[in-house]
Amino acid sequence: MVEQSRVALELRDVAKSFGAVAALRSGTLVVERGSIHALVGENGAGKSTLVKIVAGVHRRDSGTFRLHGEDVDFASTAESKGSGVAVIYQEPTLFPDLSVTENIFMGRQPRSRFGRIDRGAMHREALELFARLGVEIDPRRPALGLSIADQQIIEIAKAISLDASVLIMDEPTAALSGVEVERLFAVARSLRDEGRALVFISHRFEEVFALCDTVTVMRDGAYVSTDPIAEITVDDIVSRMVGREVADLFPKTPATIGEPVLEVEGLERAGVFHDVSFTVRAGEIVGLAGLVGAGRSEIARAVFGVDGYDAGSVRLAGRPVKPRNPRAAIRSGMAFVPEDRRKQGLVTDGSVARNVAGVIRGGLARAGLLTSAAENRAAGPWAAKLEVKTSALDMHAATMSGGNQQKVVIAKWLATDPTLLIIDEPTRGIDVGTKAEVHRLLSELAGEGLAILMISSELPEVLGMADRVLVVCEGRITADIDRADATPENVMRAATNATSHTAEEVPA
Ligand SMILES: Nc1ncnc2c1ncn2[C@@H]1O[C@H](COP(=O)(O)OP(=O)(O)OP(=O)(O)O)[C@@H](O)[C@H]1O
Ligand SMILES: [Mg+2]
Incomplete structure (x- = not known):
């Protein structure tokens, strides 16, 4: 059993339905401070739904939800953010017409003494964030036209700037190259070493094994298992996720090549x-x-x-x-x-x-x-x-x-x-x-x-x-x-x- 004070995020037996669709039947996820916790499961297993409950996008129908030992029930994303939760979603949610900086500081722009938005301070802070992430993006440019990789980096910069104690990344690496993934992992590890709790959702097992300390498997909207990464294999994870045999990957059959x-x-x-x-x-x-x-x-x-x-x-x-x-x-x-x-x-x-x-x-x-x-x-x-x-x-x-x-x-x-x-x-x-x-x-x-x-x-x-x-x-x-x-x-x-x-x- 994990000592209570070490637990940053605790969800137990959480359920959420949308009309007749039971998106989440029994979600359980217990994440310690100073750890990176993988959440894996098939498409539609309920991972993002669980995350959205933590983010205040959805409200759970039942179950326990605690943050640093306190019962919580977020009615809005603002409440979740205010409690130190940052979520990087599967799809970037930037505003195309706003500048990179405006996207990062959306809704909480630093103001000067006279109540005006302090653009200089925002740009400086954005540059510092990018330096920390090891990327070069012009903070003054509009988000429109940025590659997916850069959009994702901006989402991450935004989360880091919120100084979140719980950082959830829902497939953050899907659009990143090897170098960018490595850079993201370095940042994630340093955030973990500062004592934050991180949740990492990915369909790429190499990444789960390279980055995470613990892994929770979900299937059909329900919790299956949680194990230290060192004590589990890819095959274990796959069979728990799928609950059936998986066909061979890359079943390439020779084809007749024509004109x-x-x-x-x-x-x-x-x-x-x-x-x-x-x-x-x-x-x-x-x-x-x-x-x-x-x-x-x-x-x-x-x-x-x-x-x-x-x-x-x-x-x-x-x-x-x-x-x-x-x-x-x-x-x-x-x-x-x-x-x-x-x-x-x-x-x-x-x-x-x-x-x-x-x-x-x-x-x-x-x-x-x-x-x-x-x-x-x-x-x-x-x-x-x-x-x-x-x-x-x-x-x-x-x-x-x-x-x-x-x-x-x-x-x-x-x-x-x-x-x-x-x-x-x-x-x-x-x-x-x-x-x-x-x-x-x-x-x-x-x-x-x-x-x-x-x-x-x-x-x-x-x-x-x-x-x-x-x-x-x-x-x-x-x-x-x-x-x-x-x-x-x-x-x-x-x-x-x-x-x-x-x-x-x-x-x-
Ligand atoms: N707002 C909604 N209304 C109706 N059904 C929903 C809603 N949100 C999610 N669902 C359903 O709940 C189930 C779980 O979806 P969820 O997005 O949590 O899956 P996931 O584990 O994140 O999958 P993926 O790996 O594909 O991202 C799916 O069947 C989905 O269609
Ligand atoms: Mg999802």
């Missing part, structure tokens, strides 16, 4: 990507690997007509295409599952959602999901394959769990029956069981002749699924590696451009 479907030639966008040429054939899965920010998503967006390009050409099934917008791209047979599936168009300029809205009757709902009844019917079978756990497809997107929202977006794009599928980070935010389903589905689709361009920051996913790996580094393709020859080493080397010059230098 070129996508041919990209000398694509160029000043300052973003340069001389990009590649081909994706029918039945082929081409993996686009590289570090976050290397330009992979930008290339995909240009091919799909979200962004323009300065030079080069794109051919689809032998015919030149230059989609001026996603609508034209879809008509020509492309589908594009974007990286930022939940909030597209809301914070960044990722106007896929908005552009696609005109294409498919019914348009996209605010969260970026297609909505018309016909769309839903078409997407139904795909949603079933992806095990979307929801009562109805037209369920309001905002009330679905994060992972289920991701799956619905994938399902709806597949329902457009494309000849080329561009999929950016296919399994981000998706739990371990469904991940295998997504991979199986991609493999099956390729088997049926679909050409797939898959962007992924997860090396095992790229190596496991791709027939060919293209590595992008600083806007250029630095390697084109066949499945048989692809190794973590040669992909990483090309991704960081640390080419072995000695070996490759041609003698004069």
Whole structure:
């Protein structure tokens, strides 16, 4: 038993229903000061619901909720914040038109003696926070157009600036690169060493094992177990989470590779990507690997007509295409599952959602999901394959769990029956069981002749699924590696451009 005074956050047997949906049946989470506690479970297990109760977003129906030994019941997020709880949500919640600084100090701007907002002080403090996080972001720029990684960093800066005693991170790393994850972990560890209590939600077990001291598993809205990380294995966690056997990850089956479907030639966008040429054939899965920010998503967006390009050409099934917008791209047979599936168009300029809205009757709902009844019917079978756990497809997107929202977006794009599928980070935010389903589905689709361009920051996913790996580094393709020859080493080397010059230098 943990000594009472050491417990910062204590939830026992907490329940929460939304109408007929029991989102949380019996949630239990006991987090000590000076520790990092992992909370894991499948998509829809109730993790975010539990977090939202702590954050004051939802009120529990029953159960115990204590903070530093005191019974609490937050009626608002302000109350929760006021009690020293900071939550970094699964999806960043920045205001696009406000500056970075304004976002950090939202609602609690320091004021000068005359009651005016002290902008100088705010910017200085923001810069200090960024220095501590080891990032360079201009505090005066608007949040609009920031990468997801930078938005996430700003959310973290905001939480740290609140000097919270309890910091909850709900999948904070989903959009971060390796370096950024390491930086976040360093900050998390230093906050732990200061005696704060941290909760870390992630579907990436490597991260859970690298960062956390303790792990609590949830399944179907209920508590399953809590163990010190040193006394548990990945297999234990998975079987407790899933309660069934998990299919093999990366069930890549050899497909017959046919004619070129996508041919990209000398694509160029000043300052973003340069001389990009590649081909994706029918039945082929081409993996686009590289570090976050290397330009992979930008290339995909240009091919799909979200962004323009300065030079080069794109051919689809032998015919030149230059989609001026996603609508034209879809008509020509492309589908594009974007990286930022939940909030597209809301914070960044990722106007896929908005552009696609005109294409498919019914348009996209605010969260970026297609909505018309016909769309839903078409997407139904795909949603079933992806095990979307929801009562109805037209369920309001905002009330679905994060992972289920991701799956619905994938399902709806597949329902457009494309000849080329561009999929950016296919399994981000998706739990371990469904991940295998997504991979199986991609493999099956390729088997049926679909050409797939898959962007992924997860090396095992790229190596496991791709027939060919293209590595992008600083806007250029630095390697084109066949499945048989692809190794973590040669992909990483090309991704960081640390080419072995000695070996490759041609003698004069
Ligand atoms: N406001 C709401 N109204 C109706 N149902 C909801 C609401 N919020 C959550 N749910 C449902 O409660 C269940 C648990 O959702 P929750 O978001 O807590 O899952 P999660 O464990 O965070 O999953 P993920 O890993 O996908 O983020 C889901 O079935 C979800 O659809
Ligand atoms: Mg969640």
